[in-house]
Amino acid sequence: LVEAHLARHLKCKYSVRSHDIPDQADLVVVLGGDGTLISVARLVGDRQVPILGVNLGSLGFLTEITLGEMYPALECCLLGDYEVSERMMLRASILRDDKEIEVHQVLNDVVINKGAMARIVDMETVVDDRYLTTFKADGLIISTPTGSTGYSLSANGPIIHPELDCLVITPICPHTLTNRPIVVASDARISITMQSQNEDIFLTLDGQVGVKLKYGDTIRIRRAEHRTKLVRSRSKDYFEVLRTKLKWGER
Amino acid sequence: LVEAHLARHLKCKYSVRSHDIPDQADLVVVLGGDGTLISVARLVGDRQVPILGVNLGSLGFLTEITLGEMYPALECCLLGDYEVSERMMLRASILRDDKEIEVHQVLNDVVINKGAMARIVDMETVVDDRYLTTFKADGLIISTPTGSTGYSLSANGPIIHPELDCLVITPICPHTLTNRPIVVASDARISITMQSQNEDIFLTLDGQVGVKLKYGDTIRIRRAEHRTKLVRSRSKDYFEVLRTKLKWGER
Amino acid sequence: LVEAHLARHLKCKYSVRSHDIPDQADLVVVLGGDGTLISVARLVGDRQVPILGVNLGSLGFLTEITLGEMYPALECCLLGDYEVSERMMLRASILRDDKEIEVHQVLNDVVINKGAMARIVDMETVVDDRYLTTFKADGLIISTPTGSTGYSLSANGPIIHPELDCLVITPICPHTLTNRPIVVASDARISITMQSQNEDIFLTLDGQVGVKLKYGDTIRIRRAEHRTKLVRSRSKDYFEVLRTKLKWGER
Amino acid sequence: LVEAHLARHLKCKYSVRSHDIPDQADLVVVLGGDGTLISVARLVGDRQVPILGVNLGSLGFLTEITLGEMYPALECCLLGDYEVSERMMLRASILRDDKEIEVHQVLNDVVINKGAMARIVDMETVVDDRYLTTFKADGLIISTPTGSTGYSLSANGPIIHPELDCLVITPICPHTLTNRPIVVASDARISITMQSQNEDIFLTLDGQVGVKLKYGDTIRIRRAEHRTKLVRSRSKDYFEVLRTKLKWGER
Structure with missing residues (x-):
């Protein structure tokens, strides 16, 4: 399923309107930053569909998977081999x-x-x-x-x-x-x-x-x-994201 | 000299428009809070007239003289017996x-x-x-x-x-x-x-x-x-105002 | 039961050593400040005895009952008519x-x-x-x-x-x-x-x-x-203690 | 002039005890971090000798010249072509x-x-x-x-x-x-x-x-x-050191 607006960019024949996606999908993939993921979480609402956040730019608190890690992460998701972080x-x-x-x-x-x-x-x-x-x-x-x-x-x-x-x-x-x-x-x-x-x-x-x-x-x-379900990254834990984003290397 | 708006309230015959006061006065008395004094400071501008701030409600950082202290303070001012705090x-x-x-x-x-x-x-x-x-x-x-x-x-x-x-x-x-x-x-x-x-x-x-x-x-x-010239209170110094306003008594 | 040290002061005949109190008591009354209550909480340890904190000086976060409120509070405790705040x-x-x-x-x-x-x-x-x-x-x-x-x-x-x-x-x-x-x-x-x-x-x-x-x-x-069980004041809730102790009246 | 302790390391024949250096020198070169420079400032005391701080490790607030910049900086100093930052x-x-x-x-x-x-x-x-x-x-x-x-x-x-x-x-x-x-x-x-x-x-x-x-x-x-006189870096100003040390790049 590809969202209508994105579909036009990709010249993809079949598309779905953004607010219809959560009903039809088992997993929503968000490409973008934390802001995009947050707006998708509102769209998904109470439908309990897990969201996989892939950051296109810099590491986000919610989009901790990079573009390079996306395909391996997707494969794990398809096999049902993934963990979910539930957020109130x-x-x-x-x-x-x-x-x-x-x-x-x-x-x-x-x-x-x-x-x-x-x-x-x-x-x-x-x-x-x-x-x-x-x-x-x-x-x-x-x-x-x-x-x-x-x-x-x-x-x-x-x-x-x-x-x-x-x-x-x-x-x-x-x-x-x-x-x-x-x-x-x-x-x-x-x-x-x-x-x-x-x-x-x-x-x-x-x-x-x-x-x-x-x-x-x-x-x-x-x-x-209801809660938002985020697919967890395999390679990074929350504290690592914290250290990177807040630059806890040294003063 | 009494400001026009105030004059009407006081049923005072002779009044002066607020922006004409600084030119004619040797001392401006402000009754009110810090906000009022600040607006008067803007009005006084570069005319170097000292301002005596009298608080009508609670103690202010700029209006540290109470209504009860006003007349003794004014008398000192008329005798030229006062100190000025110059503020950039x-x-x-x-x-x-x-x-x-x-x-x-x-x-x-x-x-x-x-x-x-x-x-x-x-x-x-x-x-x-x-x-x-x-x-x-x-x-x-x-x-x-x-x-x-x-x-x-x-x-x-x-x-x-x-x-x-x-x-x-x-x-x-x-x-x-x-x-x-x-x-x-x-x-x-x-x-x-x-x-x-x-x-x-x-x-x-x-x-x-x-x-x-x-x-x-x-x-x-x-x-x-130019600077704003504030008539200093005799009875209170800046640190006392600080302690009172910020409640440095005890936690 | 009266603690030995206190008993001497009160010229009270029967006394108990402080670390034996929790075993024998159904309720421990602490007269003092937060520091005293904390040390009693350590003494009570895992014996699950509720503690009634009475402040002798100023209001405490843990000793929110005043001397004047002590007897009514004690009467309620004896009747079993009291609420407990469980603290991790x-x-x-x-x-x-x-x-x-x-x-x-x-x-x-x-x-x-x-x-x-x-x-x-x-x-x-x-x-x-x-x-x-x-x-x-x-x-x-x-x-x-x-x-x-x-x-x-x-x-x-x-x-x-x-x-x-x-x-x-x-x-x-x-x-x-x-x-x-x-x-x-x-x-x-x-x-x-x-x-x-x-x-x-x-x-x-x-x-x-x-x-x-x-x-x-x-x-x-x-x-x-285990947890510490504190007898709650009837007249004050936590937010009131917070407002009083942190002086949230006005700046 | 080389300080005695350092001289031993460098197998340098002529050396001076550290507290005699300020009296004999026209410029003191400190190789180390901010801590070292601060201890030298105490040593220099009121003798008004300028100090050139060279950082051996990471950039310091006081030692803003790197090892690579040291010789050009020294040459400027010898020609008298340098600016001094006076610190209270x-x-x-x-x-x-x-x-x-x-x-x-x-x-x-x-x-x-x-x-x-x-x-x-x-x-x-x-x-x-x-x-x-x-x-x-x-x-x-x-x-x-x-x-x-x-x-x-x-x-x-x-x-x-x-x-x-x-x-x-x-x-x-x-x-x-x-x-x-x-x-x-x-x-x-x-x-x-x-x-x-x-x-x-x-x-x-x-x-x-x-x-x-x-x-x-x-x-x-x-x-x-008296004041401490620090030789200023040519290539860096204070705000640059601030941005680097406090990582003001982005959050």
């Missing part, structure tokens, strides 16, 4: 005037972010019906372990082993200097209510989908029911 | 197609910031005609010592004694984890060129004035020629 | 010349720390038989979620909800600036081998017990078999 | 029972550090006779701009351009999370008094000389009268 995903919904107006699933992170001009966003945060705090910050990142090496890391979040089940709440440039990233259980229900009149705040899902937020909107975040 | 300011200009399209003076900081949806901004940074690096980040703060306890501090910048002369370059959520705040000499000429096609990047001056930036725009920043 | 502990052992020379259980953290004079310690770190990295740092903290608000927090570690099961590896002043705290699964087996000839390195257990380390020593850390 | 140094003294018991000059940093077993050191800090705060931390670093890329950077200190004149006070793992690095003027007189009974605290000078501190000892730090 998040379900985020927006409540406005007591109605759920949007629902999304993400593999990496849910981000509340202010526009360039506004300075501080007030976000009342409740975890499992208990008040945590009202973050005053540029924004807030709710990340999965998989997403912990993405935006959350730039905002001083910890690295979380991707096969662990938990969530991390990382404030972006918090006004209160003692606000630190907080790791909570994977079954936590996080609820964030916008307390700023500020009309220039957005919710971003996996850095790809954006929704404008209003005063009083509540974002609800919990673990999604 | 920045001059920031935007170059587009080789033309200087905007020039501003700021007391706190010049901030390049991306919009909520965009993720990374590429900013080629040159100091004194020498290439420093191309920051890949959410944004970049160029702060005076006075501004170091503002936005820069939330972005992990150092605290700089306000009477020191230097600039600090603080990246916001840098993608390169080894990018750290950099302190340079006060006579440094900083030049930042936008390398992102991203059309949602803004320059913010003292958190109050905003200008949309385009690909290829260059921001030039150097010390302004 | 760590088992740390030292291997020297292939022999296990020391074994300890801790509630908070296992810390490798250099002496004041030495500058960098090289610690080869392996997680579940996979090489992670060789940390070059002042030291390394392996913390439980309970310990995450202790030393690890000062070294930039994340806050971890204390009822979550996981471990955090936090380097102290790492030479490699991209080394960040790493959260791993609670069943991870961590193995750290001293690669420095430096003869001034110590292992500290819960900040209370210290062992001098030698070149080639390996520290093995994994979850302990 | 610190003078640190220890006061015990009102007597100055030790005085040292350093190029990089003065560090107060606790031993491995002790947890928190209380350090009452006064700047220009004004109380700053009592740091409760693992230790405290007072660094020159030259030293800002050393230990201070690992403890989250800012990078300071080495030709700027100022001091940075960087707490090591502070217990108070809002304690941040503070940059003060180069003419600031810093005074730190040990408030801990803890008998395992040391003062370390440039990471090379150590002195045991006692309760009540006061460390006084101010700019030294």
